[in-house]
Amino acid sequence: MTRPVTIPPPTSRPPIWRGPTLGRFTSWTFLVPAVVIYALFALFPMVDGLWLSFFDWDGVSADRHWVGLENYAQIFTQDPVFWRAVQNSLIWVGLSLVIPTVIGLAFAVALDQKLRGRNAFRAALYLPAIIAAIAVATIWTWMYNPIFGLVNATLEALGLEWLIQDWLGDPDLAILSIFVAYVWQATGAAMVLFLAGLQNVPVELKEAARVDGANHRQVFRAVTFPALMPTFIVVTVLSIISSLKVFDLIYGMTLGGPAQSTQVLALWSYTLSFQLHDYGNGMAVAMVLLVITLAIVIPYYAWMGRRDEA
Numbered sequence: 001m002t003r004p005v006t007i008p009p010p011t012s013r014p015p016i017w018r019g020p021t022l023g024r025f026t027s028w029t030f031l032v033p034a035v036v037i038y039a040l041f042a043l044f045p046m047v048d049g050l051w052l053s054f055f056d057w058d059g060v061s062a063d064r065h066w067v068g069l070e071n072y073a074q075i076f077t078q079d080p081v082f083w084r085a086v087q088n089s090l091i092w093v094g095l096s097l098v099i100p101t102v103i104g105l106a107f108a109v110a111l112d113q114k115l116r117g118r119n120a121f122r123a124a125l126y127l128p129a130i131i132a133a134i135a136v137a138t139i140w141t142w143m144y145n146p147i148f149g150l151v152n153a154t155l156e157a158l159g160l161e162w163l164i165q166d167w168l169g170d171p172d173l174a175i176l177s178i179f180v181a182y183v184w185q186a187t188g189a190a191m192v193l194f195l196a197g198l199q200n201v202p203v204e205l206k207e208a209a210r211v212d213g214a215n216h217r218q219v220f221r222a223v224t225f226p227a228l229m230p231t232f233i234v235v236t237v238l239s240i241i242s243s244l245k246v247f248d249l250i251y252g253m254t255l256g257g258p259a260q261s262t263q264v265l266a267l268w269s270y271t272l273s274f275q276l277h278d279y280g281n282g283m284a285v286a287m288v289l290l291v292i293t294l295a296i297v298i299p300y301y302a303w304m305g306r307r308d309e310a
Helices: 018-053 070-077 082-109 118-130 133-143 148-158 172-201 203-211 216-227 229-244 249-254 265-275 277-310
Strands: none
Touching: 018 277, 070 277, 082 118, 082 229, 082 265, 118 172, 133 148, 133 172, 133 249, 133 277, 172 229, 172 249, 203 216, 216 229, 229 277, 249 265, 265 277
């Protein structure tokens, strides 16, 4: 007779190499390098900038004089360029919330249809978004050149000589001229986000609305537009953040001139710190910009967290 094989009962305790402790250790192993890099290149500069904003320092000498909140009081009460930078930043934010968003939505709706060559159109419209901002500044500076620039040459060819301007030399037009270059670069990103949002609109709702006799405009207003609200929020937040930290375009096209007419907060912080060697006031301006940005970003992430839990 063969002896029956006895199988030992399974133990309730899992092997240590499969336990949750090692799983957490493995997660931290992958997470720690990213946290260290983020702390070194993001958190430390922010904390150091906050610390420097309480000092009077030229950025070169070893002597730093503690002045407390004097730098903040100075930029708010004695620095007229700061308020011009705040005004231009707010104008830039307001325009960026409307113009690139509306144009990007129009392109997205048009290219969401079954059109011949729509992928080529999508690529062409998105191409400016992947070009470096300083390259965009160089391109548009050439185009705005008052002597041989494409803009004035086109106006002259069309018989519109009365519209020819010194686009970057006129204090009343310079900020709007730079914003046109920003729209050219930023519209493609908004278009891609809206295209992604349009893919998530339920087809059944559109078909049901058409069966009820709704035309294309009514379908968009009653079905598509409400379904795009999460995408609108994402585009709005990203537009605000990118417009608040705009720097490359203005630096490459006008350096904040003429007569500080295109100065914005990010550029003024850089100018104070690295060109005028006033790190205290420069960091104070940077901290004001950081507070404004966090006031927008934190509610956005809180909303995203509640949306993911719902």
